[in-house]
Amino acid sequence: MVNYIAEPPGAAPAPAVQAEALTVVRGPRTVLRGIDFTVPRGQITGLLGPSGCGKSTLMRSIVGTQAKVTGTLNVLGSPAGHPSLRTRIGYVTQAPSVYGDLTVRQNLDYFAAILDPGRTAATRRHDVDRVLADVDLATHADALAGNLSGGQRSRVSLAVALLGTPELLVLDEPTVGLDPVLRRDLWTLFHDIAASRGATLLISSHVMDEAERCHRLLLMREGEVLADDTPDALRTRTGSDTVEAAFLHLVDEAVATGRQKETTR
Numbered sequence: 184m185v186n187y188i189a190e191p192p193g194a195a196p197a198p199a200v201q202a203e204a205l206t207v208v209r210g211p212r213t214v215l216r217g218i219d220f221t222v223p224r225g226q227i228t229g230l231l232g233p234s235g236c237g238k239s240t241l242m243r244s245i246v247g248t249q250a251k252v253t254g255t256l257n258v259l260g261s262p263a264g265h266p267s268l269r270t271r272i273g274y275v276t277q278a279p280s281v282y283g284d285l286t287v288r289q290n291l292d293y294f295a296a297i298l299d300p301g302r303t304a305a306t307r308r309h310d311v312d313r314v315l316a317d318v319d320l321a322t323h324a325d326a327l328a329g330n331l332s333g334g335q336r337s338r339v340s341l342a343v344a345l346l347g348t349p350e351l352l353v354l355d356e357p358t359v360g361l362d363p364v365l366r367r368d369l370w371t372l373f374h375d376i377a378a379s380r381g382a383t384l385l386i387s388s389h390v391m392d393e394a395e396r397c398h399r400l401l402l403m404r405e406g407e408v409l410a411d412d413t414p415d416a417l418r419t420r421t422g423s424d425t426v427e428a429a430f431l432h433l434v435d436e437a438v439a440t441g442r443q444k445e446t447t448r
């Protein structure tokens with residue numbers, strides 16, 4: 184059972200996400216090992232770490248789709264998974280979830296109708312055109328989603344999440360397989376969303392140069408959080424020129440501490 188800390192009345196808004204002793208078991212493995220972290224509101228937090236370290240599991244826990252979650256996990260002031268959070272969070276998984284036998288516009292029109300059945304046809308068209316432009320797919324609006332490249336399909340998934348105006352966007356490796364120009368444009372879009380709407384973005388990646396584009400970073404390794412800080416603070420604390428070097432420094436430190444514990448047992 185996951186716990187929840189209620190906000191006292193009149194208190195300053197809590198972080199978008201607050202986790203204490205968060206633990207997740209998947210099959211025989213403890214994938215997240217009692218981790219603590221916060222995701223501040225209105226900023227871009229990057230979730231970085233090697234393949235298999237638990238990034239997707241952490242994201243699934245936040246959006247409420249992960250079983251066997253224990254500890255405390257507050258999301259936008261409610262317990263993770265609370266039904267009231269459904270319209271307040273946009274979640275884009277690694278595997279694009281769009282219908283291959285519909286065109287890009289038909290996919291977006293369909294999801295717009297489901298997300299907000301009260302939307303008029305004119306508003307729906309306006310919203311669909313807006314998100315098509317956001318993800319740079321206006322010229323492919325009438326292409327079948329099944330005929331798009333992997334990167335283009337990922338962008339349709341992202342467009343679906345942008346149809347609403349979610350307070351928290353959870354994006355699992357949104358730039359995988361994209362060329363450098365598109366990656367740059369998407370990061371510009373992420374910054375626009377944070378700045379213009381005050382939205383919070385949690386974005387996973389294992390490309391360390393993307394870390395430099397985030398306001399804050401959660402660096403993970405083997406189900407644990409190695410650091411929860413700004414890129415500047417991480418570079419300064421470790422005496423490194425890049426976040427990648429800082430990450431490697433922290434990994435070495437964690438390995439050395441682990442060895443020390445082993446030898447003093």
Ligand SMILES: Nc1ncnc2c1ncn2[C@@H]1O[C@H](COP(=O)(O)OP(=O)(O)OP(=O)(O)O)[C@@H](O)[C@H]1O
Pocket residue numbers: 209210211212214232233234235236237238239240241389
């Ligand atoms: N359905 C599952 N059942 C059991 N274990 C799983 C399941 N899915 C993932 N795992 C394990 O949980 C661990 C964390 O997986 P997760 O997908 O969260 O990592 P990740 O950091 O997102 O990796 P990647 O960057 O490759 O997507 C991995 O060791 C993986 O083998």
